[in-house]
Amino acid sequence: MKKYIILSLLFLSLLSCGDDEDIYKGDASGEYVSNVDWTEASNSSTGDFLKYFFCNDDPSAPGEHYFLAALKWHDPNKIESGSEPDERQFGFGYWMQPHAMDVLIDAYIRTGEQKYRDAFEPWLSGMKYWNGRNHWGNRYPNSEGLWNNFYDDMLWCALTTARMYDITGEQVFWDATMTQWKFIKTAKNEKAEDVAGYGNDLKATARKGLAWKWDSPYSRMSCSNGPGCLLAMKLYKICKKEGKDEEAAYYLNFAQEVYAWMSQFLCDISTGQVYDNMSVENSDPAQWKPDKVALSYNQGTFMASALELYNATGDEEYLRNAVAFGSYQVNKKMDSTYPIFSGEGSNGDNLLFRGVFLRYFLDMLKQPTNKIYTENTKKKFINALRSSSDVLWTFGHNPNRYFYQYHWAQAPTAGNRGTDGVCDIATNAQVPAATLIEIRARYEDWAKGKESEDRIY
Numbered sequence: 001m002k003k004y005i006i007l008s009l010l011f012l013s014l015l016s017c018g019d020d021e022d023i024y025k026g027d028a029s030g031e032y033v034s035n036v037d038w039t040e041a042s043n044s045s046t047g048d049f050l051k052y053f054f055c056n057d058d059p060s061a062p063g064e065h066y067f068l069a070a071l072k073w074h075d076p077n078k079i080e081s082g083s084e085p086d087e088r089q090f091g092f093g094y095w096m097q098p099h100a101m102d103v104l105i106d107a108y109i110r111t112g113e114q115k116y117r118d119a120f121e122p123w124l125s126g127m128k129y130w131n132g133r134n135h136w137g138n139r140y141p142n143s144e145g146l147w148n149n150f151y152d153d154m155l156w157c158a159l160t161t162a163r164m165y166d167i168t169g170e171q172v173f174w175d176a177t178m179t180q181w182k183f184i185k186t187a188k189n190e191k192a193e194d195v196a197g198y199g200n201d202l203k204a205t206a207r208k209g210l211a212w213k214w215d216s217p218y219s220r221m222s223c224s225n226g227p228g229c230l231l232a233m234k235l236y237k238i239c240k241k242e243g244k245d246e247e248a249a250y251y252l253n254f255a256q257e258v259y260a261w262m263s264q265f266l267c268d269i270s271t272g273q274v275y276d277n278m279s280v281e282n283s284d285p286a287q288w289k290p291d292k293v294a295l296s297y298n299q300g301t302f303m304a305s306a307l308e309l310y311n312a313t314g315d316e317e318y319l320r321n322a323v324a325f326g327s328y329q330v331n332k333k334m335d336s337t338y339p340i341f342s343g344e345g346s347n348g349d350n351l352l353f354r355g356v357f358l359r360y361f362l363d364m365l366k367q368p369t370n371k372i373y374t375e376n377t378k379k380k381f382i383n384a385l386r387s388s389s390d391v392l393w394t395f396g397h398n399p400n401r402y403f404y405q406y407h408w409a410q411a412p413t414a415g416n417r418g419t420d421g422v423c424d425i426a427t428n429a430q431v432p433a434a435t436l437i438e439i440r441a442r443y444e445d446w447a448k449g450k451e452s453e454d455r456i457y
Contacts, residue, residue: 034386034390034444036390036393038389038437038440038441038444039110039441039445041393041437041440041441042107042110042437042438042440042441043107043111044402045397045402045433045434045437045438046103046104046106046107046116046434046437046438047402048401048402048403049100049103049104049402049430049434050104050107050115050116050119052071052085052403053067053068053071053100053427053430054066054067054068054100054104054119054123055067055068055088055090055126056119056122059122062125062129063125063126063129063130063133064122064126065119065122065123065125065126066092066097066123066126066127066130067093067096067097067100067101067427068088068089068090068091068427069089069090069091069092069093069426069427070088070089070091070424070425070426070427071085071087071088071089071403071424071425072085072086072087072088072089072422072423072424072425073085073086073087073414073422073423074086074087074421074422075414075421075422078414078423079398079401079403079412079413079414079423079425080398080411080413082398082399082400082401085425092130092131093427093428094127094130094131094148094153094157095150095152095153095156095349095352096349096352096427096428096431097123097126097127097157098127098156098157098159098160098161099156099160099352099355099356099359099431099432099435100427100431101119101120101123101160102160102163102359102435103431103434103435103438104116104119104120105120105160105163105164105167105457106435106438106439106442107438108167109167109442109452109453109457110438110441110442110445110452112452117168120164120168120170120173121170121172124161124164124172124173124176127145127146127157128144128145128146128176129145130145131145131146131147131148132144132145132146133145140183143179143183144176144179146176146179146180147180147183148214149213149214149215150212150213150214151183151184151187151210151211151212151213151214151224151228152212152221152223152224152227154180154183154184155180155184155224155227155228155231156227157176157180158176158177158180158181158184158231159227159230159231159234161173161174161176161177161180162177162231162234162235162238163234163457165177165238166234166237166238166457167457177235181231181235183214184228184231185254186214187210187211187212187214187224187228188208188209188210188211188254188257188258189211189217208257208258208260208261209225209258209261209262209265209266209280210224210225210228210258211224212224212277218279218280218281219277219279220265220266220277220278220279220280221276221277221278222262222266222267222274222275222276222277222295222298222301222302223276223277223297223298223301225258225261225262225266226262226274226297226298226300226301226302226304226305227301228258229255229258229259229262229301229305229309230255230301230304230305230308230360232251232252232254232255232258233251233252233255233305233308233309233312234308235247235251236248236251236252236255236308236312237308237312239251252312252313255305255308255309256309259305259306259309259318262302263302263321265278265285265288265290266278266290267302267325269321269324270324271324271328272299272321272323272324272325272326272327272328273292273294273328273332274294274295274298274299274302274325274328275290275291275292275293275294275298276290276291276292276293276294276295276298277290277291278290278291294328294332294333295344295350295353296329296333296341296344296353296354296356296357297352297353297356297357299325299326299328299329299333299357300325300329300356300357300358300359300360300361301356301360302321302325303322303325303326303329303357303360303361303364304322304360304363304364306318306319306321306322306325307319307322307360307363307364307367310322311367316372319370319372319373320372322364322367322373323372323373323377326361326364326381327377327380329341329357329361330380330381330384334384335408335409337409338391338408338409339384339387339388339391340387340388340391340392340408340409341354341357341358341384341388342354343406343407343408346406347406347426347428348428349428351406351426351428351429351431351432352428352431352432353432354432354436355431355432355433355435355436356432358385358432358435358436358439359435359439361381361385361439362439362442362443362446362456363456364381365378365381365382365385365443365446366443366446366453366456382443385436385439385440385443386440388408388436389436389437389439389440391408391409392404392408392409392433392436392437393437395408395409395410395411396408396409396410396411396433397411397412398411398412402434403425403430404425404429404430404433404434405424405425405426405429406429408433408436412425
């Protein structure tokens with residue numbers, strides 16, 4: 001006889017009041033069982049994502065491969081009735097692009113299907129074309145179109161190209177990563193004149209952190225430091241795997257210095273809260289006052305950086321921090337109505353934040369438990385992933401339509417985000433939801449011992 005596992009009493013009570021079948025189930029031993037075939041769910045979700053959001057109109061034309069800005073349904077077309085979108089909104093959003101591509105990378109890891117792999121090189125060409133043509137190509141003409149004034153934008157892209165290289169071994173992706181790295185590493189302000197006016201000790205202190213923008217050397221944001229530390233650790237692992245020990249040591253030292261700085265100034269280790277940003281424009285570190293808003297993507301990259309450093313060094317303090325950063329997200333940033341990770345804005349860049357956390361939450365769920373990362377904590381983390389994905393899949397899309405808006409517990413309708421009479425599916429909203437479905441499917445594959453999940457990409 002099966003019994004129900006209560007992950008959220010409120011959510012179960014909501015289900016019991018309607019016609020929806022309970023989706024939190026267990027077998028006689030109390031083990032979790034899902035009604036959803038997550039392989040089928042993720043194939044449907046990511047299949048539609050590739051079909052509708054990835055621009056591939058003229059494969060021979062330069063720059064034709066990138067993710068659109070949005071899909072729209074105008075009256076009398078209705079997403080609820082299954083009609084096709086009648087407008088594709090074009091527009092190149094740089095920092096969204098790598099997060100969107102990561103969904104296809106997940107699908108390729110999970111399925112091995114060539115249709116996902118076939119998007120890799122064309123997408124990179126599109127990135128180079130549009131970033132170089134519309135944004136920063138004239139500033140650094142020898143950067144292959146990959147230079148950007150925002151270090152975090154280059155970091156997100158480099159994390160994705162590093163994944164591509166790690167999976168495929170294709171030199172084009174390593175070259176793209178290294179092109180970006182030669183600019184990214186300058187965020188560390190390693191030249192003393194970059195922090196002119198400080199005493200020697202303060203210069204050294206400021207240089208440990210990463211700037212946010214190329215033209216703002218005193219800016220320090222978690223969205224550049226967390227990904228910067230994490231990218232260095234990903235490059236460390238690649239170099240270790242390839243026997244490049246001297247290069248690996250360089251990346252590890254880079255990551256450790258950045259991590260030491262950001263854990264001192266950009267978070268509260270005791271609570272696991274990551275702060276958003278801080279300026280170091282004055283010469284007294286005691287006056288460096290951070291903006292303490294906690295955002296999901298920063299929680300995720302700090303968690304992932306700490307976990308990577310723990311696995312590289314065995315230093316338990318890193319694991320303790322990784323658990324704290326993940327716990328803050330699970331304990332403090334769940335929705336008050338449904339057991340899902342809460343959103344941090346219904347439009348713009350903020351829509352993406354949940355997805356970045358989820359990208360690295362999978363690594364945490366794969367991590368073995370010990371006295372620091374206990375079984376109870378890991379179960380709580382697993383339940384958070386499962387409840388979020390169960391809610392999204394049950395309530396967050398229309399029948400046979402795998403599109404999502406900001407509200408993960410509400411299927412898309414006109415007016416959710418756009419004007420009355422228009423159903424607007426922003427790619428920034430689609431990406432974190434599609435990420436969640438892929439991460440859930442990959443986690444379940446890992447839990448079943450599927451060979452494709454032996455490594456962390």
